[in-house]
Amino acid sequence: MFDRLLEPNSTDVPDCACGKAMRYVKLEKRSEDAAVKHFQCDCGREFLLMVWPELTFSPAAAAA
Known part of the structure; x- marks a missing residue:
């Protein structure tokens, strides 16, 4: 779930250390x-x- 937080305009939320969704x-x-x-x-x-x-x-551009 965490990796999708990094996508543009993601609506996912992280899980807390206590196990609940933030x-x-x-x-x-x-x-x-x-x-x-x-x-x-x-x-x-x-x-x-x-x-x-x-x-x-x-x-x-990266190769240049």
């Missing part, structure tokens, strides 16, 4: 290109995930 709380913009997704659990734990816009990978 809930999405907010998206906090940090800069023009980055933001932090906030997740919370009823047990009091919080999970922050830094997100950036999807970048297009060019094999030709």
Whole structure:
């Protein structure tokens, strides 16, 4: 489940260490290109995930 959190516009939420699914709380913009997704659990734990816009990978550019 965690790997899908990294996909653009994913609606998945992480599981807490206590075993329950966390809930999405907010998206906090940090800069023009980055933001932090906030997740919370009823047990009091919080999970922050830094997100950036999807970048297009060019094999030709990487080889240069």
